[in-house]
Amino acid sequence: MSTQLILEKQKQAVEILKEKDIDMWMTFVRETGNIKDPMMDMIVGTGATWHSAFIITKEGDTVAVIGSLEEANMKTVGTFQNIVPYLKSIKEDLIKVLDKYNPNKIAINYSRNSSLADGLTHGVYLELVDLLKNTPYAERFVSSEEIVSALRGRKSQVEVDLIKEAIRETLIIFDEVTDFIEVGKSEKDVANFVKSKVKERGFEMAWDEEHCPAVFTGPDTAGAHSGPTDKKIEKGHVINMDFGIKYNGYCSDLQRTWYVLKDGETEAPQEVLKGFNVIKNAIKMSSDAIKPGKQGWEIDNIARSYIVENGYDEYPHGLGHQVGRVAHDGGALLGPKWERYGNLPYMEIEKGNVFTIEPRLTIDGYGIATMEEIIWVTEDGCEYLSKPQTEIYLIDSPLAK
């Protein structure tokens, strides 16, 4: 992430601290090479080896209390105004900084609901509480959940432009996949083709390479979040692929559906078209309804109910998540009120949020239909960042090619 973009996000963080009336936000870490607080990339821009505190105050000050060996690096990176290096223990210097600001509320990165606001490990939390034991500060900790959710969720124009770039490159690869798909090739063949394109163009995968891309052909496939198998593409299969890249630090995450024509067919059978159109309509209805102030479960419910009304099983996941520097970004989720999603489906959708919309249904005997589009929430609705799929992609038989 560029220094300029980090400084922009820090400035935004200060506004959010004011809005939420929190005096200080402290990202407290160690050995980020082994486990890295997800906020480090966005507000610091480098790693830390020893216990380190990256502090942003409501007044707009930024202070990094870090191991002395990393002082020069921190200066080069240039994202923090004040650098306080220590040699043997962070304790004294950290307390000195806290004393200076005497904050009433200190947000730290722990959250039961959001993994992105939960970068503080339990051992480091215990250490931090112990370091501050004869001070009033450990009593003043609050979760940074609201800050992180707003900061990651409210995308600036620069961030949205980067996401658009990633989407553009991804859709080019989807088009190439349409040309590549052929009866007799396996899910793995398709995935390897995609991987070779990603590598060739210097992108990264948006998530775990084992199921990025995820490719499913025909009925009785492994289901979402699985890796591609040796299963071969056959005539009459519905195929879908879930795939995203990370490009210049920002991710895409998209899905498309294909149908492999049988001999003599010139279009997909009625039941396949019906399934595809139910997905298409569910996405349209959801995106029509989305706007600031709504809660995610309300949007999920529109798509979920419509799919069930049309005689399909409900999808076993949320309708959509935020996208940004990571594939699963932000706080608010377009998800059902299931315990595993915590409070995320209840959070209010905000202007600037970037969401996927990705319902799914099974067409018996053919495979799974699913599309995933990406939208950006505006003042009173949303705008598509991806060019939506409007027709199921047809794969001709080898003879017709």
Place this chain on the structure above:
Amino acid sequence: MSTQLILEKQKQAVEILKEKDIDMWMTFVRETGNIKDPMMDMIVGTGATWHSAFIITKEGDTVAVIGSLEEANMKTVGTFQNIVPYLKSIKEDLIKVLDKYNPNKIAINYSRNSSLADGLTHGVYLELVDLLKNTPYAERFVSSEEIVSALRGRKSQVEVDLIKEAIRETLIIFDEVTDFIEVGKSEKDVANFVKSKVKERGFEMAWDEEHCPAVFTGPDTAGAHSGPTDKKIEKGHVINMDFGIKYNGYCSDLQRTWYVLKDGETEAPQEVLKGFNVIKNAIKMSSDAIKPGKQGWEIDNIARSYIVENGYDEYPHGLGHQVGRVAHDGGALLGPKWERYGNLPYMEIEKGNVFTIEPRLTIDGYGIATMEEIIWVTEDGCEYLSKPQTEIYLIDSPLAK
């Protein structure tokens, strides 16, 4: 990491559970795409989106309680014998598994001392305690610190062979750097040359790209853990580079020192040779003393005292750390008794540990001399995995080339 190596480490974990008399080890995670418990790679081999428990018991059972959408993927990965998929909440299934084993001691991944045993975030910890609130299990939690430290520290022959491979490739690049170094080139030029070699050969950097490699030329450089600058190489400079790669999942981490001859010189001046030899001797003395049962601070103290006795400042870091799947691996550290190192310098060195030895000193007016070698602890001593540097590398003046 290959499935075979993961199964080997799981088996080793079972032995360690018996040795430490701990009934169960549970790695409890969520959204590892955003923040990943460092043990996931070694004992699971894939990621997890929803709350997931990866359990290894003293009896040798392995159980993964995971979101149902990830069941197929987990089966493909093939590292857990028993897979328990859930849809809406992990609670019921997790308690059922715990009831089955009724463990008295359950190790979970939190540690004040070791980042590698501290993969459980504070928010997920609170969630876990809450999930188990009407059961006796949350009262039975202990830190997995000892398990993780032993498991990561005791390297198998297969692991050591992989580290050796990474070292071999790294030393080839160091040799190429010797040919590349020239008066007028900058620290950044050298770093970029190294990066191009790493990319060309398909390796990864062993740590953060901003300071891997770290290159320092001449006096008054930025100090360890800093990135390379535009500072140019001059005649009479001592140059050092800190660099490692990750190759097939295992890391190297090495340092070497060069001297740029002035016009008419055929060898380095006396003060440079003295500095170099003090480092060389400090490494020799440390590696002579290392053996199972010693504590890390004792070894650090040998090198540290010797350097100070010879009139140099003590190095502002530990003498050496373990290396493995990450550059800073394992528990025990060859470090001084400074608060920032917690209990790590007091832990006993064990057979199978792989350590760096990397003292450093400043040669006034010339630069920093440092070497970093890698050793493997044996029954009663150690064996070098790197071919030690025995003479300072000399760079001829451009005319002589």
